[in-house]
Amino acid sequence: MEPVSDPIDRTSARGLGGELVLRLTELIQDGTIRKGEKLPTESSLMESYQVSRTVVREAISQLRASGLVETQQGRGSFVLTAPSHGQFALDANEIRTVDDVWDMLDFRLGIESEAAALAAGRRTDQQLAELRRLQQRFEDCESRPSDAVEADFALHLGVANAARNRHYSALLKSVGPMMIVMPKFRLLTGGDANREDNVRLAALEHDAIVSAIARQEPETARAAIRLHLANSRARMMG
Template sequence: MIQKNKISSTTPPERNRRGGLVQEVVQHLASQIQAGRLNPGDQLPTESAIMKELAVSRTVVREAISRLQASALVETRHGIGTFVLQAPTTDNFSIGDQDMSTVEDVINVLELRISLETEAAGLAAQRAKPENLDAMGKALQSFAAAIDGKSDAVPSDFEFHLVVAKATGNQHFADLMTYLGKRIIPRTRVNTADQAPEGREAYLRRVHSEHESIYNAIRNQDAESARAAMRTHLSNSRDRLRKPREDKT
């Protein structure tokens, strides 16, 4: 008997561009299939259900399903619904929660981010529009407010990095950051803030200060300074994770 499975409740971050939203829905549904929550032969939730779960329009849902059809992951039977054909092949690039389970895993992803986001910051300095700078400023304000509110500031931290990626004007940077999601923030995987020698609040304020340096360089259209500020920020995160491990050797 055909089952109608529900999409998990994890909702991707909101996006401003339809193309980005379409890719988020594609990635979300593909992850449900890959994880076995939707199996070959299962019927996808209705368009209305997906729209409600992910807060997207019908057009976005239809474009996402079209992409899944083009990848031969699903097929639509007119008058019946859309059904899963197969799981995405495992030889495609992916970074799942299982790949972020240890400190070493987090360090590895930070090394990837250093190469990716350093260049993104430089491109953002050259291409950022006023609305991008406004969005960065709002993310910084949210981060500061989260510190004052004794929060971990993870949402605003990720939002800042996502906005920098968007400011490149190259959708691939933003799509990859969206795919990686909030789990790329180290303190979602390890207790970097709680274990910081200077204390949680001082640690978060230092991260905030590093973000401000990146923002100022981008606002000043100084590509090299933006690259250097981003590289320093992410390298500091990596080195903070490395130090306790090195002290034990």
């Protein structure tokens, strides 16, 4: 299904990636691209909306993190579900300044610390195994920090899933990987050594979170994720 190629607003505060996410979400929502159908190719989207390949990949990454599409190696991206018109959503594309980042971290402190505490008390063995897998996925990003954004988000979403309360998962999915603000402002800035150090430090903090969940210690898990977010803030301040 080829998209309707209305020009993208290049002056929007959302940015080109955010505008493309909005356009594709609308096509999925109104049934132009239905569940199970393949998204247009990167080249087609680039031509239709006059954007770069980087912008297209950023948009698809956000759709994937929001649970709207899945990408199959060598085949492309396919629609999983249509978003509800009335669903709660936070606009990740409005996280553009340092003040926006501080506000998001404050929000996350309350939400994610409670999710971690619940996960420690409710997680299943299968969910713990998944957290271990996601933890290893992030650690593997030390040598390739550019992959850390999605890996970091996946682990935080895994903790929310282990809380076994769909509202925590829905909140994180509404923002996608841009909720992991450290990569945007610190993880992917500076030299290679600095990026690798940030991944290494975050991996140690992730280990403390997952270990507390494994031991089923809610207060320890809550404290571990609060420390992780506080340290993320410190790293952003340099």
